[in-house]
Amino acid sequence: RRLTAELTASCGAAGLPVPRLLIEPGRAIAAPAGVALYRVLAAKRTGPKLFVAVDGGMSDNPRPALYGARYAPRLIGRPATGVPVTATVVGRHCEAGDVLANDVPLPDDLRPGDLLAVPVAGAYQVSMASAYNLVARPPVVAVHRGTARLLIRRETQEDLRRRDVGA
Numbered sequence: 001r002r003l004t005a006e007l008t009a010s011c012g013a014a015g016l017p018v019p020r021l022l023i024e025p026g027r028a029i030a031a032p033a034g035v036a037l038y039r040v041l042a043a044k045r046t047g048p049k050l051f052v053a054v055d056g057g058m059s060d061n062p063r064p065a066l067y068g069a070r071y072a073p074r075l076i077g078r079p080a081t082g083v084p085v086t087a088t089v090v091g092r093h094c095e096a097g098d099v100l101a102n103d104v105p106l107p108d109d110l111r112p113g114d115l116l117a118v119p120v121a122g123a124y125q126v127s128m129a130s131a132y133n134l135v136a137r138p139p140v141v142a143v144h145r146g147t148a149r150l151l152i153r154r155e156t157q158e159d160l161r162r163r164d165v166g167a
Contacts (some may be wrong), residue, residue: 027123034122036061038073038100040114041092050087052110057091058098059132061118061125065097073101073116082109089116093133126152131160 004021011018038054045051063069073089087106091098100118129137136155141148 031120031123034120034125036118036121036125037076038089038116038118040110040112040116042112043110045108048086050085050106050108050110052087052089052106052116053092054089054100054116055092056138057093057100057135058095059091059093059135060129060138061100061121062128062130063124064100064102065095066128071101071118071121072104073106073118075107075110075114076117077115080107080109082107084108092135131155134160136160 007021008018036056038056040052041055042053043050044053058065064071084105085108086103087101087110088099088103089101089106091100106116126140131137134157136157136159137152139150139154140152142151143149
């Protein structure tokens with residue numbers, strides 16, 4: 001209301017019509033509401049550092065590669081029994097920049113099949129996702145009071161091929 005009052009007063013003083021004001025809160029609402037889930041494909045120690053490869057990457061979340069967005073992945077689905085070590089979580093793409101999280105603490109006993117949750121991943125992840133390297137986009141699921149509902153189905157390879165018109 002203060003913003004509207006100030007805008008109205010300023011426009012009136014300048015003899016301008018009051019514009020219609022729209023505010024898109026975007027990230028303020030969506031970011032905390034979204035959690036991305038990734039399955040661990042491989043975990044490898046190189047000296048003191050752990051590298052964790054997951055089944056997603058820059059195609060479903062290009063924000064870290066594009067402008068350095070930082071995330072704090074967490075192991076879910078089983079207790080963390082390993083010692084926390086510095087880890088880098090990398091995506092499945094053949095790009096040096098396909099890094100989802102760098103220098104984050106994760107247990108040293110991660111193994112293929114484990115799940116990592118990436119909190120605060122709701123802002124723009126879905127809208128920025130692409131089929132880069134012909135990797136299908138993941139589904140989007142809403143969970144409310146313990147009930148899950150599919151909002152966007154997982155993209156299939158057939159979906160990707162459907163756009164090709166052939167030779």
